[in-house]
Every structure is written in C-alpha cells, then in structure tokens.
C-alpha cells in the first residue's frame with residue numbers, strides 16, 4: 001500500500017497519517033464521547049474530560065441508569081404477519097422476480113430440512129439441524145450481500161449457503177460424508193464450508209467464528225485500502241443469542257469497534273440456546289442493547305419479515321464500508337420453531353402449544369407467500385408444484401450422495417500440518433494394525449482404497 005495513497009484516502013476522513021504503518025489506519029472518526037481533547041479539565045467545565053469517557057456532562061442529579069424502566073429497543077419491519085406492507089412510502093425494494101426466487105429457496109430449504117430430519121430418524125445419517133422459522137434471516141441477509149464478502153456461520157445458516165449457490169449435491173455429499181464432500185468427511189453433518197463461495201467452514205465450539213470474523217474484517221479493511229480499484233469487501237458473522245454469552249462475542253465486538261472494521265454481526269435471536277430460554281441467558285434488552293455498549297451501530301429486526309431483513313442488511317453493508325470501515329450489529333428476532341437438532345426433544349422444556357402457536361401466528365414462509373398472493377403472482381397450484389419439484393430434487397441428490405463411496409481413511413490425518421508428523425505416522429500405522437486385526441468390527445471396504453489408503457509409513461523414533 002503506498003503511503004501517499006493512504007494519506008489521500010485518510011485525509012478525507014480526518015485520519016492521522018504517520019510514517020509508522022501501525023498508525024496509518026488509526027482514524028479520528030470516533031464517537032463524540034470518545035473524542036480526544038487536549039485539555040484535561042478546567043474549573044468551569046461542564047463535561048468531564050476523563051480519558052475513559054471524554055464527553056460526559058456533570059450532573060447534580062443522583063440517578064442510576066435503570067434499564068428495566070426504559071422502552072425496549074424497537075423492532076424494524078416492513079410488512080406485518082398478513083403480508084401487508086406497512087409503510088407504503090418506504091415499500092419493498094425487491095422485484096417480483098426476486099421475491100419469487102427467495103420464496104422458492106425458502107420452500108426448498110424447509111423441504112430439505114423435513115426430509116433430512118426424517119432421514120436421521122431412520123438412521124441414514126448421524127445428525128441434522130433444521131432452520132425452521134429462521135429461513136428469512138438466512139436467505140434474506142445472504143441475498144443482500146456481495147458474493148465476494150467473507151462469511152462466517154454458526155450452523156443454522158443452511159439458507160445462507162443455499163442463497164450463495166451451494167448445490168443440493170454439495171449439501172448431500174457433506175451430510176453423508178462421502179468422498180465428494182468438500183471437507184472429505186472430516187466434520188459432522190451440517191458443518192459445511194466452501195472456499196469458492198467465500199464461506200468459512202462451520203465449527204462446533206460456539207462463538208469461535210466471531211473473533212475470526214473480526215480479524216478477517218480487519219484484514220479486509222487493509223485490503224480494501226490497498227486495492228482501491230477493486231470492490232470493497234466486508235466480513236459477515238452469524239451467531240445465535242446463546243453464542244453471544246461466550247467471552248468470544250465480547251472480545252470480538254470490542255476489537256471490531258476499536259479497530260473500526262468493515263463487519264456485520266448478525267445475531268439470530270430465536271429464544272433458546274438448546275433448552276436454555278433467553279430469560280435464563282440474560283437480563284438486558286436482548287443482544288442489541290450490547291451493541292451500544294461497544295459503540296457499535298445496531299438495529300433490531302423482525303426476522304420473520306424477509307423484506308426487513310434485506311433492507312437492514314443492505315443498509316448495514318453500506319454503513320460497514322463508511323469511512324473505511326465500521327462494525328454493525330443486527331439482532332434478528334425469530335422464534336425457533338424446530339427442535340435444536342436431531343439430538344434434542346424440545347417438548348421436554350417447552351410446551352407443544354407454544355410452538356404450535358408460533359407456527360400459526362407467524363412464519364417467514366407464510367408471510368412472504370401472503371405477500372406474493374396479494375400481488376397475484378402465487379396460488380395453490382404453483383405452491384403444490386413447487387413443493388413437489390423441491391421434494392424430487394432433494395431426494396434425487398440424497399439418493400446419489402448416499403451411494404457414493406466414503407473418502408479415503410488417510411484424509412483423517414492430512415492437512416493438519418503441511419507434512420505428516422512422526423506422531424501422525426505412528427497413529428496411521430497403529431490404526432492400520434487395528435483395522436487389520438478386527439476386520440469383522442470395522443468394514444473398511446466402503447472407504448476409497450480400503451485399508452490400503454493407510455500406507456505403511458517408515459517411522460523415525462523420536
């Protein structure tokens with residue numbers, strides 16, 4: 001990056017330019033309570049000039065902040081649960097064709113979820129997670145991003161992958177861990193990843209993706225400056241409100257704010273972290289209230305309203321690229337209609353009637369369907385055909401993937417280090433010994449190359 005370029009770019013933003021590259025991207029674009037003043041304090045000052053909060057007014061009133069007495073942060077929406085647009089002037093910035101395509105994707109996602117959930121119950125795959133009730137968050141937000149943006153998901157974002165172009169074959173290959181799986185069978189089902197689509201691979205330990213996203217956004221900030229002619233990119237991070245209880249969430253948002261990185265943090269607040277309801281997770285006003293604490297621009301959105309999700313994400317992306325970079329937090333509200341995963345029976349900790357009530361009262365798919373019907377571009381016949389086609393497509397990909405051979409066993413050891421370590425070589429030899437000793441216990445014929453993929457390796461004693 002030429003320093004002259006940095007100086008030009010940054011001078012527009014009142015940014016300190018220094019020959020020290022560490023200072024080159026330090027902006028003075030800071031919130032008013034943080035703006036630096038040269039004087040520490042004067043006798044008649046009306047505001048405190050402490051370095052930790054530079055713009056705080058003195059007051060003689062002894063008044064604690066009492067969050068419980070304050071109005072909850074509002075929830076942005078464009079249409080109500082009857083599919084009616086509320087603010088005609090603001091309207092819907094989505095064409096009929098786009099709305100139809102998002103609707104088809106949401107239905108395809110829910111059909112795939114139903115089939116794969118049942119397939120797990122039949123013992124045909126080991127695990128699955130549905131997105132029921134959260135389809136609009138995934139499809140809507142992904143539709144408002146650039147394909148070059150770098151994404152970090154939690155696990156309930158199958159719709160994000162679908163919207164980015166992950167194919168049914170790719171989903172099925174990963175779910176069945178066959179040799180065509182992009183992760184060559186190393187992960188449990190639903191842990192998709194795609195370098196081509198700029199989506200980092202899902203990882204089970206909660207919230208680890210949040211600091212990764214903050215770090216990637218910092219790298220993108222520098223890259224955006226170095227490549228002024230390329231379209232600027234942002235990092236986008238998805239997580240549940242339960243993951244926001246992890247320390248990683250706080251560290252990530254704080255570093256994203258202090259470094260002013262181009263990132264959108266999308267929290268899916270679905271009311272539960274497995275069996276723990278939000279009332280046991282936090283006392284404040286959801287996750288949105290935490291954004292202000294970190295000095296991050298924040299919005300709460302009705303996650304059942306795909307138009308609101310799209311508008312919010314588009315605007316968040318615009319803000320994220322302002323002044324060279326700015327993190328944004330969006331809390332998307334949508335009740336988790338399904339069980340947490342195939343390992344969960346949610347009726348053990350919530351009333352069935354509560355779930356049924358949410359399904360009936362509000363659902364992102366039926367809401368969009370009502371809007372499409374209201375425009376005269378959807379009807380029962382089209383719905384039946386769409387569902388039947390979706391079912392056929394999913395089952396065709398399912399059948400194909402289930403029959404494909406499993407990946408070679410040696411993949412379990414590769415790509416951890418550039419070369420196999422001595423310890424790994426001894427693990428490979430040991431595994432081969434066990435597999436050969438107990439052929440009735442371990443059927444290796446379904447894996448590419450069978451036991452032979454574990455070629456005996458000379459070991460150096462260490």
Ligand SMILES: Cc1ncc(C[n+]2csc(CCOP(=O)(O)OP(=O)(O)O)c2C)c(N)n1
Pocket residue numbers: 156204205206239240241242243244268270272273274336340
């Ligand atoms: C560090 C860590 N702790 C616990 C778990 C077990 N766990 C898996 S999912 C989950 C709940 C997460 O809830 P939330 O973030 O709200 O996402 P949701 O499942 O509701 O979409 C928990 C506790 C884990 N995977 N990682």
